Amino acid sequence: MAELNILEAIRAAMDEEMERDERVMILGEDVGRKGGVFGATEGLWAKYGDKRVLDTPLSEGMIAGAAMGAAVYGLRPVAEIQFADFVYPGFNQIVSEISRIHYRSNGTFSAPMVIRMPYGGGVHGALYHSQSNEAYFTHTVGLKIVAPGTPADAKGLLKSSIRDPDPVMFFEHKKTYRLFRAEVPDGDTVVPIGKAVVAREGKDLSIFCYGFMRTCALEAAETLAGEDGVEAEVVDLRTLRPLDLETILASVEKTGKALVVHEANRFGGFGAEIAAEISEKAFEHLDGPVTRLAGPEVPGVPFHHALEDWFMIGPPRIVDAARKLAAY
Amino acid sequence: MAELNILEAIRAAMDEEMERDERVMILGEDVGRKGGVFGATEGLWAKYGDKRVLDTPLSEGMIAGAAMGAAVYGLRPVAEIQFADFVYPGFNQIVSEISRIHYRSNGTFSAPMVIRMPYGGGVHGALYHSQSNEAYFTHTVGLKIVAPGTPADAKGLLKSSIRDPDPVMFFEHKKTYRLFRAEVPDGDTVVPIGKAVVAREGKDLSIFCYGFMRTCALEAAETLAGEDGVEAEVVDLRTLRPLDLETILASVEKTGKALVVHEANRFGGFGAEIAAEISEKAFEHLDGPVTRLAGPEVPGVPFHHALEDWFMIGPPRIVDAARKLAAY
């Protein structure tokens, strides 16, 4: 087993899938010779050439739309959007076209493709290089939404996403890219889309999270265990759509309390869906209000480090929220 | 007091605001000589001329972006998007720019403008002329979101929206345009943004709704009262952002049960936010699970009338859901 960070895991997934399936191609801004602004595609241009690792003009609409055309034609495009914040010029193609072509054609066409997007804050990127905009996509029927939190999940889920017959949006929290290394199974190991994982067992309350928040929640759980004797169960959703309700409800049935954590602003965020589902489907198991902890209601992460720190959710705020809920 | 339908009320609101404030202008596709595809701007081109009622090229990005520039410059643009389904080419301008310029400029610029959009199904419009896509916007900090359900609210809220110093997205359910006439106060009467209204008092459960669903919920409530002796309180939210939590929670405290209804698909829909808020903030008052009734998880309203009927939410399904919740 190799020790990889998330960025390396993502690169390895693309490399392996391009090796085994010549329909797989990469397109995006600066993905070729430069290897991507974060280096996710480093080395692939040299290995697979100019066409299969294609530098596009600066047009996200074009990237999404052309990827869809190629997917319908029979390729397996992996499109990189340089920052999730810059996906909006491609929103029309994603929401009107990519998500709907299978249904609207009565199942006779489909768009098997992946859109990879670095998202999230804490990297001094301010309003437009820090967004967690997953909720715009999780509401969109026809898309699958993945947001891994570990190198093994990043690799295994990206491989699954590339093979998936449906369009997948793949959210990579950019703060996690080089955050830590961990073991990644060698060889052709995939992680299935649609399965959450219990990252830490606990009996007192459940914390639901994904992406970078997995790391924060696990750290918070250790603090809670050490300082409060509270055993938090941490559930890493990994896939946001389709949501693994079975694992979520099983956890709530066990602990009776649910804390939902994400970095995006709270109002209408993805946490609302999780909270609403739990409160409807696990009503009789709840020993306390389903609680959401989310980014503040401002239009983005502000730049200055003091303001950014104010915005970001880290282990201490999770500990606070969990303490309150545990004491309920 | 005049009896107007919603379309006439909307037209009257624009007319009056253009009369009283020469900064108000209208722009959009076919809003001029044709008077809009639904007739909302009929007569205004002849009255206010070619510049203040401006037919634009077919580019929603341009409509949104130019409206923002004009708003920052000092005008009060009212942009029409022909169908809410066609707003996505303008998504980047709305979400990146219009919603964020006030915050990002530290309050030194703002974009006082309105985007009017006909939304909703039940009009044989299929996947792309029926969408209820409010949840893409309610999650967006910096926007205000309005969705009236009566002629008086349509007029009063549109007038408030045009005067509002912030950008407002104004959702007009196209099935309600000519659905009924009702009294609209004469003269300069506005309805404040951010206030829900109890459309029908009840004690057994609360139904939360907006737009066309108000009419459906009220009809369902009559059935419930007549056939089941169940008294449903119907709360018409009218404004989705900022949400009038006070009225919502007061109703749930009274009835102990909440049914949230909307036409958009359920997963990640706006109902999730309402449900999550209620379940967190009214936890101790709940006598049953907060229940959501929403459109099915398909990528849009299918065309054939049998399929469309299958999709749409009407009074009978609200009655069913309310019965189940009332019996809990």
Place this chain on the structure above:
Amino acid sequence: MASTDTRPRHAELGLGDADVLGMYRAMLLARAVDERMWLMQRAGKIAFIISGQGHEGAQVATSWPMRKGTDWMAPYYRSIASAMTFGMSAEDIITAHLAKGDDVSSGGRQMPGHYGGAPYNIISLSSPVGTQVLHAVGIAMGAWVRGDDVVAMTSFGEGTANQGEIHEAMNFAGVHNLPVIFVCENNGYAISVPLERQVAGGSVAARAAGYGMPGVVVDGGDVLACYGAAKEAHDRAKRGEGPTLIEARVVRLTSHSSDDDQRRYRDPSEVEALKERDPIPMFANELRANGILTDDGEETMRAEVKAEVNEASKRAEARPEPTPDDAHERVYADPIPGGGTAVPLAPVGGGGQ
């Protein structure tokens, strides 16, 4: 075309008499289907119609060089004649408008006018205008990446030409010389907004220079000119020389759709004058002048076409309605069972993969 050539124009272009008669027949058939559907709309059988009347010459001619089963098409809502030239039958078109359950385009899920057909390499169309143009470019990109001999063609109106995605599509196609043909059917109106309020400078073809590709304006009433431009574009694409933008100046003989009334924004005299630019009599005149079309020939043809449309609508009407039973199906493709299993390397291209 050398003007000293004494052959008729179609021969200069490499077309035989049968070809041009075939083109003419295709135009008649598309028109007949179109007219029949307006009748069905008025009779309450079809909920909505958006018409191709006046566009048939440009559509048949520009689609004519496309190779069925090999090339791809991303049409728009007026593309009745294009879609039919590329393989859809009269019955297919009418079935789609009736929203029948086994309609090849969408099984009754989409509104009339939303063409598509996996068996024909016609990619399913949505409603937001212009999105299909990027799909054609994506198909061309796919063919270029794989080294396939495939050309993609797409069509759209002059109003739609002002959507940003069109610009992005053409520029990308120009950068890589992708095998794609852009056909702008300029009928002078986008619903009610006239060309001069819509397209700065008044010419869509003029934009081609900014994308490093040829831009050609053709009279949509001149079928052979349209064909010549499309043939040249198709040849260029096949030779790897890249995309072409064809702007066909056509007339919209009807209101925008059955929901519109063009008398609200168009002069009666203007509407009246359009008839003179109807491509069907214009092409007929040319064929008659060359002695290719006779009164008898035309009469037979029209009778055949009428019979075909009668037959097609009868069969289409008899098809099954969709039922809500499976309206929630085919939202996602089947999930891949199990983890780690290799996806078989399927051949690409053809029939919606």
Place this chain on the structure above:
Amino acid sequence: MASTDTRPRHAELGLGDADVLGMYRAMLLARAVDERMWLMQRAGKIAFIISGQGHEGAQVATSWPMRKGTDWMAPYYRSIASAMTFGMSAEDIITAHLAKGDDVSSGGRQMPGHYGGAPYNIISLSSPVGTQVLHAVGIAMGAWVRGDDVVAMTSFGEGTANQGEIHEAMNFAGVHNLPVIFVCENNGYAISVPLERQVAGGSVAARAAGYGMPGVVVDGGDVLACYGAAKEAHDRAKRGEGPTLIEARVVRLTSHSSDDDQRRYRDPSEVEALKERDPIPMFANELRANGILTDDGEETMRAEVKAEVNEASKRAEARPEPTPDDAHERVYADPIPGGGTAVPLAPVGGGGQ
């Protein structure tokens, strides 16, 4: 410009010696601010810098005709020299990069390079490239609707020129002859992607024809040529004759930003050769040849500039940091109190209302 005119070029253009010296000084100052900020970035005081080095000639020259307090600007992230020419001080620029709490652009909320200033009629910039172009067009539309004598100017890179919104903006401006100037600063790269992979046909100005407006290519090293094009564009806009697209061929002397290393995708020899197209020595040579700039004059000017930058950075560094106390404020403007109260009819234009 008649070549028989024997006056120096700037005189032909109606510029006095003081004007051209002023322009040169503005270029020096912008460069000095820019260089200082790289030093501050390396010293850890500034988190990030995206540079205008190599663009100063085009920027100062195209901004020069703009009327402060009347006209509007929608700049981009390289627009240090444009923003300074239009009113921002060296201190404003450095303060913004230090993300100080009273920074005029954003109070420390935005990243460096996101210019804006209500007192200067510079509309606040975001990061998604190209969005500002529509804002300039919207401002021009507002002025046109109101009948105000206002010109809007906007700038962007050649990579950005391929965003759909640019197309939509230019077309709309062309349709209504709006008073707006589009300045594309073509430096040959969009981060790592070279012009030939980015702009089909290689010329952004060539697109102007498709929008019914003049498109002008100027050498960004030729300051007076840039000025001439901008002056003409400004005059046209004021006369109600509509927009102009100016493509200035400039050089990017630095990596894309402090996060980039251009050696990964650019030949050392190519980078070396750029220096020959640095507009500062080029303009200096011209001014010297005309006897306007002397060694002494230049020395004094450089000393002044240096002192100004020293002073500006000292003052900027001393400004207060923002505090999180009000980070949740100014999300929305104040709500209108009460219902039914009429909004007073405020004057439009100027100072971000």
